[in-house]
Amino acid sequence: MSTSKEPYHHGDLRPALLAAAEALLVAGGPAGLSLRAVARAAGVSHNAPYRHFASREALLAALAAEGFGRLGAALRQAGGLAGQGRAYLAFAAEHPALYRLMFGAELQGTSHPALREAAAGAFAALAGVAADRSTALAAWALVHGLAGLRADGHWPADVDPLAVLSIAIPAKP
Amino acid sequence: MSTSKEPYHHGDLRPALLAAAEALLVAGGPAGLSLRAVARAAGVSHNAPYRHFASREALLAALAAEGFGRLGAALRQAGGLAGQGRAYLAFAAEHPALYRLMFGAELQGTSHPALREAAAGAFAALAGVAADRSTALAAWALVHGLAGLRADGHWPADVDPLAVLSIAIPAKP
DNA sequence: GGGCGATGTTGGCGGCGACAACATCGAGGA
DNA sequence: TCCTCGATGTTGTCGCCGCCAACATCGCCC
DSSP states (O other): OOOOOOOSSOSSHHHHHHHHHHHHHHHHTGGGOOHHHHHHHHTSOTTGGGGTOSSHHHHHHHHHHHHHHHHHHHHHHSOHHHHHHHHHHHHHHHOHHHHHHHHSGGGSSOOOHHHHHHHHHHHHHHHTTSSSHHHHHHHHHHHHHHHHHHHTTOSOTTSOHHHHHHHHOOOOO | OOOOOOOSSOSSHHHHHHHHHHHHHHHHTGGGOOHHHHHHHHTSOTTGGGGTOSSHHHHHHHHHHHHHHHHHHHHHHSOHHHHHHHHHHHHHHHOHHHHHHHHSGGGSSOOOHHHHHHHHHHHHHHHTTSSSHHHHHHHHHHHHHHHHHHHTTOSOTTSOHHHHHHHHSOOOO
8 A cells, every 4th residue: 555654754854844935935925924834734743844943034034045045046147237137027026925035024133144145145146247336236226126116016017127227227338 | 099090991092003013013023013912012902903903914004004104295295306215215214114014025915905095195206206107117116125225234334325316317307 | 861882801712933852763883 | 783872753832822702881872
């Protein structure tokens, strides 16, 4: 019979928990993301996550850090200021829940060094291609604002963010 | 003795709850904002808030809507595109927790008509002074991005957001 | 002046985050 | 080869929370 009992030890629980957490985050937002629900989704007991994450907040921080890693990789892969802008907006559009978690208030008071580091890494990718530091910051703020307004549903459907992008940010001289 | 018992009815509970909620929000972020804690802070029983707000989410939405109202008023009072940019950044800098709530993921899936309306009112104030709609949206996105990065601690301390603002957004012709 | 709706209280249920104690497994030294 | 030990997962529990139900108290209007 194939009723082979699940082994006592999962074997690869940490990534499984992160994957389950991201699915729950997409499905129900951060409010619906309980540690116990994540554990249920991964098929383990309600306390198993504590062997891999110190708290619910630590799990969210790990998820956000992973998101910053992915965003940084996408930025590094894209070419030029405009290309990075496109990549940034695409990331936010494809993973709005994760993007909101990365920049959201859930992790605000918290100081998770790995999270800060991951964020800094992503931003470093942006800074590399701009004419100077102020321009890079302006570009980042603009793209971040566009992404946030779109993710939050405040952006009118009939306006292309990319067109707006080209209005404000001058190309590298 | 002046041990005059508190009257059975508070008399003005709704604004008191909102004020207590904002204080708790500033103190501990949205995660620390429980309906029961708000009730305790206002000196009423744990169920009294339900006479004024249908749910915790409704209270948060009301708080955010109030924030949008204040932001819109500040924008309408400010003159010119640059003045509005300053006012927007000042609001976000003075009330970072409220600003994050207004745009945060807490209220994401939720459709509170009053909240949407309040947000639209604030944005209408911004749109009134720009050269055209695309420029207004670009200015809004840029200022919103600046405010968000600052509120989340991603903005370098040695760069003036206002200077960056003037880089990107052309003045009204 | 008396009823009634608005407002506030107590009580309770299920879910959650976190802690403690116990169970199970695999690896590595005797 | 076997046995111990640390890593990983489980059950049990506590207090807090959101929300529902039932009851208490007040002011207003007939």
